Amino acid sequence: xxxxxxxxxxxxxxxxxxxxxxxxxxxxxxxxxxxxxxxxxxxxxxxxxxxxxxxxxxxxxxxxxxxxxxxxxxxxxxxxxxxxxxxxxxxxxxxxxxxxxxxxxxxxxxxxxxxxxxxxxxxxxxxxxxxxxxxxxxxxxxxxxxxxxxxxxxxxxxxxxxxxxxxxxxxxxxxxxxxxxxxxxxxxxxxxxxxxxxxxxxxxxxxxxxxxxxxxxxxxxxxxxxxxxxxxxxxxxxxxxxxxxxxxxxxxxxxxxxxxxxxxxxxxxxxxxxxxxxxxxxxxxxxxxxxxxxxxxxxxxxxxxxxxxxxxxxxxxxxxxxxxxxxxxxxxxxxxxxxxxxxxxxxxxxxxxxxxxxxxxxxxxxxxxxxxxxxxxxxxxxxxxxxxxxxxxxxxxxxxxxxxxxxxxxxxxxxxxxxxxxxxxxxxxxxxxxxxxxxxxxxxxxxxxxxxxxxxxxxxxxxxxxxxxxxxxxxxxxxxxxxxxxxxxxxxxxxxxxxxxxxxxxxxxxxxxxxxxxxxxxxxxxxxxxxxxxxxxxxxxxxxxxxxxxxxxxxxxxxxxxxxxxxxxxxxxxxxxxxxxxxxxxxxxxxxxxxxxxxxxxxxxxxxxxxxx
Numbered sequence: 001x002x003x004x005x006x007x008x009x010x011x012x013x014x015x016x017x018x019x020x021x022x023x024x025x026x027x028x029x030x031x032x033x034x035x036x037x038x039x040x041x042x043x044x045x046x047x048x049x050x051x052x053x054x055x056x057x058x059x060x061x062x063x064x065x066x067x068x069x070x071x072x073x074x075x076x077x078x079x080x081x082x083x084x085x086x087x088x089x090x091x092x093x094x095x096x097x098x099x100x101x102x103x104x105x106x107x108x109x110x111x112x113x114x115x116x117x118x119x120x121x122x123x124x125x126x127x128x129x130x131x132x133x134x135x136x137x138x139x140x141x142x143x144x145x146x147x148x149x150x151x152x153x154x155x156x157x158x159x160x161x162x163x164x165x166x167x168x169x170x171x172x173x174x175x176x177x178x179x180x181x182x183x184x185x186x187x188x189x190x191x192x193x194x195x196x197x198x199x200x201x202x203x204x205x206x207x208x209x210x211x212x213x214x215x216x217x218x219x220x221x222x223x224x225x226x227x228x229x230x231x232x233x234x235x236x237x238x239x240x241x242x243x244x245x246x247x248x249x250x251x252x253x254x255x256x257x258x259x260x261x262x263x264x265x266x267x268x269x270x271x272x273x274x275x276x277x278x279x280x281x282x283x284x285x286x287x288x289x290x291x292x293x294x295x296x297x298x299x300x301x302x303x304x305x306x307x308x309x310x311x312x313x314x315x316x317x318x319x320x321x322x323x324x325x326x327x328x329x330x331x332x333x334x335x336x337x338x339x340x341x342x343x344x345x346x347x348x349x350x351x352x353x354x355x356x357x358x359x360x361x362x363x364x365x366x367x368x369x370x371x372x373x374x375x376x377x378x379x380x381x382x383x384x385x386x387x388x389x390x391x392x393x394x395x396x397x398x399x400x401x402x403x404x405x406x407x408x409x410x411x412x413x414x415x416x417x418x419x420x421x422x423x424x425x426x427x428x429x430x431x432x433x434x435x436x437x438x439x440x441x442x443x444x445x446x447x448x449x450x451x452x453x454x455x456x457x458x459x460x461x462x463x464x465x466x467x468x469x470x471x472x473x474x475x476x477x478x479x480x481x482x483x484x485x486x487x488x489x490x491x492x493x494x495x496x497x498x499x500x501x502x503x504x505x506x507x508x509x510x511x512x513x514x515x516x517x518x519x520x521x522x523x524x525x526x527x528x529x530x531x532x533x534x535x536x537x538x539x540x541x542x543x544x545x546x547x548x549x550x551x552x553x554x555x556x557x558x559x560x561x562x563x564x565x566x567x568x569x570x571x572x573x574x575x576x577x578x579x580x581x582x583x584x585x586x587x588x589x590x591x592x593x594x595x596x597x598x599x600x601x602x603x604x605x606x607x608x609x610x611x612x613x
Contacts, residue, residue, distance in 0.1 A: 002027070004046040005216065009037040013524060018053070018276075019269010032273055032604070034576035043216035051186045052608055054108060054174050057269065059612055060276045060492065061101055063303045100271040111176075114250035119243050120173050121194060132225065159337050169232045174202030176247040179254060182213040227255050274522035281520045281574050284584070285334055286310040287610055288451050295319045295333035295515070317453045317515075317564065322557045325549065330454035332550050334518040338570070339451050339505075349437050352377060352413040352442060354385075356397040368392035377439060378425060382484060383444065385423045386535040390476040396421070399542045417444045421467075424481050426497070429504040446481075447501050456502055458495045458515070465494065478511060513556070514568040517550050519543060520572045525588060528575060528599060539593075547571045547597065572599065577601040 002020070005041040008028045018032050029050065031037060036175075040046050102168040107199060145153035177191075177199040181602045183192050191199075203211075206229045211222040221590060239243065279301035286297065286306045291313040314336055323330040366372075367394060371384040385396045397411065403418060404411045417423070423443040440448045446469075455464050465471040471491065472478060482489045521528075521543065528539070551569050573592070574585075582604040589599035 002050070003041045003220075004050065004214075007045065007046050007050075009040055011035050011037060011524075013527065016273050016522070017266055017271045019057070019270060020267045021265055021269070022267055023265075027267075030269065030279065031578075032576050033130075033522060033527070034601070035604070039578065039580065043219075047214055049187070052605075053269075055187060055387070055612055056276065056280070056608060057101070060270070060279055060301070063279060063301060066303060101269075103455065108183055110250045110253040110255075110444060111179055114176065115180060116246075117192060117195070119246065120177065133310050148181055157351060158477070163246040170237070171202065171229075171243075172206075172237065172247050172251070174198050174205075175229060176251055178202045179213065179226070179251060186214055223255060226251075232256060274520075277522050277576055278520040280607050282306075282334060284607050284610045285336070287613075289336060292316050292452070293337045293339075294334065295337055296323070296332060298331050298333050300331075312511070319554075319557070322553055323475045325553065330553070332517055332544075333520045335550075335554070336516045336518060337454070338514045338516045339456075341452070350442075351440055353385075354397070354400070354411040354413060355409060367485055368569055369476045369480035371397040371476065371480045373397070376545065381428070383423065383425045383426045383443075384483075385417070385421055386476045387418075387421045388479045413442060416442050419444070422446055422449060422477070422481065426484070426503055429500060432504055447498055450498065451505075454513075458499060460503065461495055461498050462491060465491065470471075509575045514570050515554055517547060517554070517569065519571070519573050521549065521575050523571070523573075523575050523597075525575060525577065526602065528592070530575070531587070543573070544597075545595070571596065572598045572600050574600050574602045576604055578604045580604055581604065 006027070007020075008026055009030055010030045010032055011033060013033060015030070020027060020029055023026075029046070031049075040049050056265075106475045142153060143230065147153055177195045181191055181196060181199040207222060207225055208218075211218045211224050211225070213219060215222070226277055230248075234248065240248075278298070282297060282299075282302055283306050286302065286309055287296065291310055292315055294310050295315050295317050296319050297307075297310050299310075319335060323332060353375055355374040369386070369390065371390070372384045373383045373385060373396075375383060385400070387396060387399060390396065390399070400417075400421070401412055404413055406412075407431055421444055424446050427445070427447070428441065449463050449468070450461055453464065469475075469477040469481075471482075478488065482494065554569050558567055577586075579586075579601075581603070584603050584605070586601040587598060588601045592599040
């Protein structure tokens with residue numbers, strides 16, 4: 001067991017290993033660059049951070065194994081080599097070092113890997129020994145008895161079974177279930193009802209109600225109680241088959257596993273954490289940016305599902321074969337088509353509460369369609385939401401109720417509406433903010449849909465109204481969505497509102513359109529800011545020159561295109577950080593390197609859920 005109270009935390013700026021290592025008899029948790037160890041001083045904070053990394057590294061390992069499996073089916077040279085507690089995974093055509101996983105002390109893995117519900121339930125129905133003799137069956141053995149002179153019948157003990165199998169829950173599987181449930185709670189994962197019941201039964205029998213394996217006050221006491229109980233169970237269990245030893249070994253390693261004096265160096269974790277950091281950032285990018293805007297993505301360390309998501313729509317700009325020079329194919333981390341608007345929606349997320357509004361009299365007569373909502377965020381405007389093929393006299397609320405949670409007749413909108421739903425309201429441009437932009441995005445406002453399709457001019461917007469909504473036809477969009485009060489909005493009124501919105505977005509977000517080249521860097525903010533000549537030289541040789549090449553190739557490509565030639569090309573470095581808030585991207589140096597590159601802090605804590613989802 002790891003003593004989280006005594007666990008030391010530090011950041012090694014010159015080493016890419018992240019995990020637990022032994023150094024001069026001390027157990028140290030090596031954190032990634034950009035982390036602040038002073039944020040983790042309590043038992044709970046260290047414990048939570050460890051399990052957070054456990055989940056992240058396991059997920060990354062699964063991605064590597066998935067990639068290797070795909071490679072093998074294609075007869076390529078992906079390699080997985082096991083050397084005791086060290087597993088090396090290398091992928092072909094990757095110019096980085098191989099990813100090395102260390103597991104000299106994987107106590108959690110010993111429990112999780114032993115999980116087999118069929119074995120648990122089958123073993124739970126077996127029993128140990130009984131010294132009871134069933135005297136009611138003695139008559140069945142009289143023919144085999146030796147009769148003494150006094151008339152007594154003697155039956156050899158070996159001819160009568162003294163052990164009897166009976167049915168009740170065995171304690172070894174109960175102990176395993178108790179430990180498993182405790183571990184699963186820390187990983188925020190569910191267990192089956194049967195396993196939870198066996199764990200609870202064991203706890204009531206052997207452990208105090210207040211005890212806990214990962215509780216600051218009771219951890220060591222609970223571990224000692226489990227060690228004593230394991231010894232007791234082992235001494236009193238007569239029938240020990242392979243299933244018994246299967247769970248016993250996992251429990252023993254978990255309770256008695258320790259780091260020997262000879263185990264200096266890496267104990268558990270991963271070398272080359274920059275691969276994990278790149279995987280996390282690019283996964284987040286793929287999940288938060290519309291696929292058509294992701295023009296290029298390095299998929300080396302992305303799961304197949306994430307790659308499919310990023311490629312699910314046709315790109316609005318085709319960059320195929322752009323990044324090739326002197327016969328060599330270059331691979332930037334990511335190139336995103338930015339409208340200024342779509343990148344700001346990554347920065348703040350809010351929850352919207354919607355309530356159905358009742359239509360009264362003829363004031364809100366929308367020719368039988370009911371699409372109006374009430375919300376605290378829309379006190380002075382008419383908010384309407386409609387969906388394709390919506391029938392008469394059926395409020396949109398009823399269809400959205402199938403997707404979102406209904407709490408006291410109020411829908412909780414915590415993610416973007418499905419693509420077949422559209423909203424419209426008069427946007428108040430004066431208090432434009434990150435929150436209002438996120439609301440426009442989440443509710444699929446008609447203007448947001450247009451921007452996602454790279455529509456910015458009046459002519460294209462008018463065509464968009466005709467193609468997307470069948471403008472001036474008899475449907476829910478024209479008869480309800482584009483009405484204010486008793487009056488239907490004209491094409492010109494909608495174009496004017498859209499144009500004003502574009503102007504406001506432009507001033508709020510900067511240049512409307514640009515190509516953003518994103519480079520994921522595993523560097524600390526202090527290193528990037530350091531004016532030391534060596535640091536600047538390293539940055540120029542390893543990073544800046546690459547950015548120049550990427551920009552040059554992009555400029556060559558768009559320069560010959562009349563539509564794209566005015567696009568601005570921007571570069572960003574994403575570096576790791578850890579903050580106890582929900583903000584994911586924080587611009588820390590907008591004028592970094594004389595304004596050539598924007599330096600962005602990416603919050604590891606806020607990325608985790610997106611990565612593991």
